[in-house]
Amino acid sequence: MTDTSVFPDPVYRDTVLAPLFEGVKTHFADHMDAINRAHLVMLVETAILGREDGQAIAHALDAIAAETDPAALSYTGEHEDWFFLVEAELKKRIGDLGGALHTARSRNDMDHTQFKMALRIRAEEALARLLRLAGALLDKARAERDTLIVAYTHGQPAQPSTFGHYLAAMIEVLLSDARRFDAAIAPLDLCPMGAAAITTSGFPIDRARMADLLGFTSAKVNAYGCIASVDYVTGLYSALKLPMIHLGRVVQDMAFWSAFEVGQLHVPRSLVQISSIMPQKRNPVPIEHMRHIASVAAGRCDVIVNTMHNTPFTDMNDSEGEVQQAGYGAFEHAARVLDLLTAFLPACSINAERVAHTTDAACITITELADTLVRAEGLSFRQAHEIAAATARAVIAAGSPLKQGYAPFATAFAEVTGRPPALTQAAFTDAVDARSFVTRRDRIGGPAPAALDAAFADYDATLDALSAAQSARLARRAAAALRLDAAFQDLKGRP
Template sequence: MIKDESRFPAPVYAETVLAPLFDGAKRHYRDHFQRVDRAHLVMLAETGVLDAATAAAIGGALVGIERDLDVEALTYTGEVEDFFFLIEAELKRRLGPDIAGRLHTGRSRNDIDHTLFKLALKGRIDALSAKARGLARSLLDTARRERATLIVAYTHGQPAQPTTFGHYLAAAIEVLLRDLARLQAARAIVDLCPMGAAAITTTGFPIARHRMAELLGFSAPLQNSYSCIAAVDYVTSTYAALELMMLHLGRLVQDLQFWSSFEVGQLYVPNAFVQISSIMPQKRNPVPIEHLRLLASHAMTRARSMLTVMHNTPFTDMNDSEGETQGQGYAAFDLAGRVLDLLSGLVAAVTIDGDKVRRNIDRSCITVTELADSLVRIEGLSFRQAHEIAAATAKAVVAARGSLAEAGFAPFGQAFAETCGRPSTVDEARFREIVSPEHFVAVRARFGGPAPEPLDKAFAGYDAVLDTFAANAATAADREKGASAMLDSCFDIVLKGQG
């Protein structure tokens, strides 16, 4: 490290800022910087900004640098400002300053940086989206398997109504699909290429921005050059989508934790996902659920920090959105990927304890809503009258510590007679049917309900959405694979002096 306080960079600046940025840039060079240099060279040759001989010389030097440079072994010395200037210095050493300096025609570190960041983000979004689709498939498989499996649905922490595990998971699937749609919408912004914006206003050279986007596998160039450098909404949209996905999955995880508690006990977590206490041998601790909550919270917090960094920044070129920030954001993707993988495995393995569900239904009278609804349909009562009769019935059953099916008919008959001044036409057998959880679910056959017909239609719709997401991902991957092959071919032409 340089020690001369009179020369740039000052040692403390080099140690605290430039050296960490240099280390971060090494990763981008290995993954994407070489592609950007090659694509820009091809474009300059194709547009005639560079003659064929000059382009071939620069191309050969780039190949030599790629072959000879041990990127992982590099450390920041302060001899050059950053990694970009290191590559330019290598070009000068091999070609001389005149030819070497021509590669930078019509571009800036500004458009290069945002292009590198977008290329890095696209790969991470694609990998995370694939994991999210995997989780959605796992949820959907389990929902189909458990489409008729009764559970207790809770509101405000208290038993509310019976439904099925399949119906519950379908709700989680719908949220996850919307989260995936938000992530894909963010990717569409990321997939617009900044190259050619140069510092912020493009250039007077006849560069081809659409060609650069094509060679690098972007869907199109981002149109406004000021926006290419200043907007950075590709950062905020991406991490906002990631934050929401983790927030929403965290709510699902909270339910899994609650349902697996001893007192509720309707969710059975198999031994493969259970840790035993080091001192209490009777304990079955579903610790992976806690880790899911922890990891989702960490991922969400990291994603939110990206939005916080962007808050109250100027609408212009700024360091706030660049290397340090981008590197921090990648950790959110790593954490989120772990959440999606672990939750996929857990959801596929858990089952519902039917006996515990049945006991909880019996103790809580949660089918009594259907008693009120049935009285409206069968006896022609207003819902308010029917609700009062059902409430009186439930109150008597709870006081007797019985179940609605076994102990509810007598108090029902009394409450009905007191309210209506006549006996009900519902006999005991019909009463038992009405208050059964199976009947409760079966009659809720409206759009979006838990009955088999609407639930199966919902499943088919989720399949179609997931198939569309997968097809779109395959199309993008094919386009980018084709762009990579095209760039290699065009670069070879430049190397041969035919550009």
């Protein structure tokens, strides 16, 4: 049978090739140009290509860059993709020599190299936002170290703590997420160039030089893995998903705390919208936006990871241009959440009056009364718990604050122990005071000032280490870009 069809089929052109071409224009053209320049330098340095030929190709690459406006180009089908467009432009300028640039490489290793180059930019921006949020929360936690709050468990008032203590818990998770994200960036720094299609090349290529010129720490060792292993994708998006999940839980607390019935968190007017019909309403809708944008970001991460599920361990389009571009939306949504939360939480404050009211109404210091009875009266904790429970029931029934409950306490104590308490009324009042409750919890991880200050110092050290590691990576890549430009300009200038 004679096949008279002509590539590309119009439907394939419009549904696949044209969108991919647009994606390269937007996301990858600059990275491909850098790869072309680095590969040319390496070919000449290893004598795979003569210097005179290399110089001619270098000048042609410069001319193409100067004379091509990617934004003005539309996909016509004349060339299969951006790679073949550039190669055709090279041949137009210098003849068959233009095809020499592709010696000892493939679109396979080029693709995964440019995907990593595009991802590492987005990854570093995301990490910078995570660290900026952590820094803002650390500042806020220090400022609110002694600010009392009601800590909730199972949606019910539980014990006194401080806003600084709550934020410290949030910071610990955020820093753990940042460490995981930092670790997920590491595979992006292993260069696939030189893997060619799948098995490297018979030419004496210098893979280390390619990695160095493109700002990678080293070559990714196994050539098969360079084009088949997509762990740099799945690992990165998994690491991006986690802070969206974890911060979403905190955002949900903010919704609960700011509800009228709770009223523990005050959201300033600048972050509150009004109702179009109910004039009394204060709607802290940024909370809802953070919650749903974080969920969208997490969902987009799942899309990318799940796309890799049950795919073959080989070169495949399932991990390439279209999927790579689809993932960038996750970074865009994550950036919005992180930026908004960095502005939102430091602007909020705790309503001390509502905290005090809930503290009294819910008897949330009663645990310390039981602990005090164990220490001061020599009771077992179960005896102390029984007395404390009876005291709480009595004051709640009477609608009185716990600090006024010495009489029902003394009655309960006598009923359980058969003797009057040695604990004085003053000692009782101190035991059930919220500030005393916090101050007594001066253990590692507790809300007391000294314990929190020690934790803050640890968070500072972690934040500094992550920031320093990122700065070193960015500096290394910037220096590599300068080395590449110098080597390329030297090649252009010497015959």
